[in-house]
Amino acid sequence: MAEDKEVTIYDIAKHLNLSAATVSRGLKGSSLINKNTRKKIQDAAKALGYRSNTFASNLRSKQSLTLGVLTPRLNSHFVSAALAGMEDVASKEGYRLIISQSLEEVEKEKLNAQNMFNNRVDGLLVSLAANTESLEHFEPFFNRRIPVVFFDRVANHPDSISVVIDNYTAAYNVTKHLIEQGCTRIMHLGGNLLRNVYSDRLRGFKDALKEHDLPLPAKFHQVSNLSSEAGTQAAEWILSLPPDKRPDAVFSANDTAAVFCMLRLKAAGIKIPEQIAFAGFNNDPISLVIEPNLTTVDYSGYNIGQTAAKNLINHLKGVIDIFMTDAISLRAELIVRASSMRKTSDVRREK
Amino acid sequence: MAEDKEVTIYDIAKHLNLSAATVSRGLKGSSLINKNTRKKIQDAAKALGYRSNTFASNLRSKQSLTLGVLTPRLNSHFVSAALAGMEDVASKEGYRLIISQSLEEVEKEKLNAQNMFNNRVDGLLVSLAANTESLEHFEPFFNRRIPVVFFDRVANHPDSISVVIDNYTAAYNVTKHLIEQGCTRIMHLGGNLLRNVYSDRLRGFKDALKEHDLPLPAKFHQVSNLSSEAGTQAAEWILSLPPDKRPDAVFSANDTAAVFCMLRLKAAGIKIPEQIAFAGFNNDPISLVIEPNLTTVDYSGYNIGQTAAKNLINHLKGVIDIFMTDAISLRAELIVRASSMRKTSDVRREK
DNA sequence: TTGTAAGCGTTATCAT
DNA sequence: ATGATAACGCTTACAA
DSSP, X not given: OOOOSOOOHHHHHHHHTOOHHHHHHHHTTOTTSOHHHHHHHHHHHHHHTOOOOHHHHHHHHOOOOEEXXXXXXXXXXXXXXXXXXXXXXXXXXXXXXXXXXXTTOHXXXXXXXXXXXXXXXXXXXXXXXXXXXXXXXXXXXXXXXXXXXXXXXXOOOTTEEEEEEOHHHHHHHHHHHHHHTTOOSEEEEEOOTTSHHHHHHHHHHHHHHHHTTOOOOTTOEEEXXXXXXXXXXXXXXXXXXXXXXXXSEEEESSHHHHHHHHHHHHHTTOOTTTTSEEEOSBOOGGGGTSSSOOBEEEOOXXXXXXXXXHHHHHHHTTXXXXXXXXXXXXXXXXXXXXXXXXXXXXXXXXX | OOOOSOOOHHHHHHHHTOOHHHXXXXXXXXXTSOHHHHHHHHXXXXXXXXXXXXXXXXXXXXXXXXXXXXXXXXXXXXXXXXXXXXXXXXXHTTXXXXXXXXXXXXXXXXXXXXXXXXXXXXXXXXXXXTTOOOOGGGHHHHHTTOOEEEESSOOOOTTEEEEXXXXXXXXXXXXXXXXXXXXXXXXXXXXXXXXXXXXXXXXXXXXXXXXXXXXXXXXXXEEOOOOHHHHHHHHHHHHHSOGGGSOSEEEESSHHXXXXXXXXXXXXXXXXXXXXXXXXXXXXXXXXXXXXXXXXEXXXXXXXXXXXXXXXXXXXXXXXXXXGOOEEEEOOEEEOOGGGOOOTTOOOOOO
């Protein structure tokens, strides 16, 4: 049945000797319409090969049923998990998802935001680029009360809400765990401090040290993009130190840097965790492949995505008022694995 | 400047004492319009805080500048890379991306397809669910000549085009490489044969064996979902065999199964590659973490995504006619790493 | 180079 | 419970 002309509600109306208005209502299952006519309308629609015109509907009703997603990059384990969670929720609630990536560049982020604005998304889900400092490009949304939900890499703004994990506490717990394993010279591989995820983790790390009266030797906090190369470089730096000046533990703000740091150190004959214990962050698949398996923080992008989308949609539906809340913090769990198990007496193990 | 009423082209027209038509043209930079008026119009638009209404424009012009993407699941390394490549191309060409996932279920895929159809996407990018058998749900697109580009997990249809890698040849080359390394009892961990990616790899594998007069012992081809659990199970099965009945090489249709199979075998004291050589497929990040590093096939989701999107958009722009082509096959490269290097004389190495 | 006017397919408002 | 009619904001023949 290859239709060539678009079938409109008028065609259905004519077909059934009804008005377009009735058809429109019937199609949406409005309770104003007689149950029988409703059925007739829906049957006719199917028979005629009708498909609703989203544009006309959006134009008239002034809502798009579309959420815009701004991400730093699409090809990241965390982002794709978050997207999956968002899609799960959104599709169930009848919302579409338009996606974009800034490639960590604030300029592209601005463009993407503008695009989303022109596309009249009903709401925005945002994880910020590495170098975003101001939120000016979101002002159009704030001004028009288009709800903005930041997730993971967030920023504070009274007209928005954040969905995060408690990075501070998670990092604090990781560090405390390393200390409990007897580590006293703990090094931290951190990310760009503009982003809450990394600055919070650093704070948690430092506070745990302070609380246990441990020093933070010079250069034991290094900032990088936490790539695999950065991990390898950190290892080179450690190897360049005289053995007694080396850290006895490394806490990396992501798993990638931790794992590639470990690989390089292992190749140099360093024993993990005996000589240097390791902990990462994210619970990436690679953390279960490296030997010894990497202690890390489980960090469910899927959950964060679901939560962010659900809150946004609930707000749009008027079920809750997002603007009352400042931030939603999800549980993050320390997963202790062999890379940090120095005391055999400590029997905490995964699962 | 918090606007509350939407600014339309009529507002700009009134402001400048022009007609709406002129403003519409000026906004698009039409060469019909005087350069000065064009500038005036664009300045006024900015000053008044105008944003174009995509719906009205789409409604009138009957194109959405939107591409729909159907994926099996968003949280997969390959899919997210492909999406990144698509976004890269699409955003440069002024197209938006609406995404969806079938979660490997044909029923959800059907729903998603219908949704995309109602949303009047200009074109479709599709990677099929595991259990999709018929293409009926794409008929509406075929009938209306809405271009459909399959990528990675493809199907044949005269009104569509496929973007793939040459899975057959890649698998053939992997197998040949293992044979050249002296392996004679090669096992294959494969995926669902409904999908070209897995059936083609199996064919390549079998043909390479045949060509070298090697047998395929019973149960040396196993079908699974290629998850980490499936990899572990394959290892258990191998260990359950008497040592002289075990394979001396495993070629897995993805890296995940290969890596987790290796981990289990290593834990049982099997030497890799000496006792069992390994090769995977995908060049996932984990392939560089496992020790020894995994021989695999580099399989750029990013490239596939870019190519698929570029061809689709070129077709939409009338630059090329997609329907003339059947399939585009991208280069896939065998990356030999330590997991399959049995002959020290063989100096082929990565990079 | 600019203007006029019709129409894209819905939904909202007001009637009936 | 249904109908008539006017928007929604833009594009595009056609006219000037």
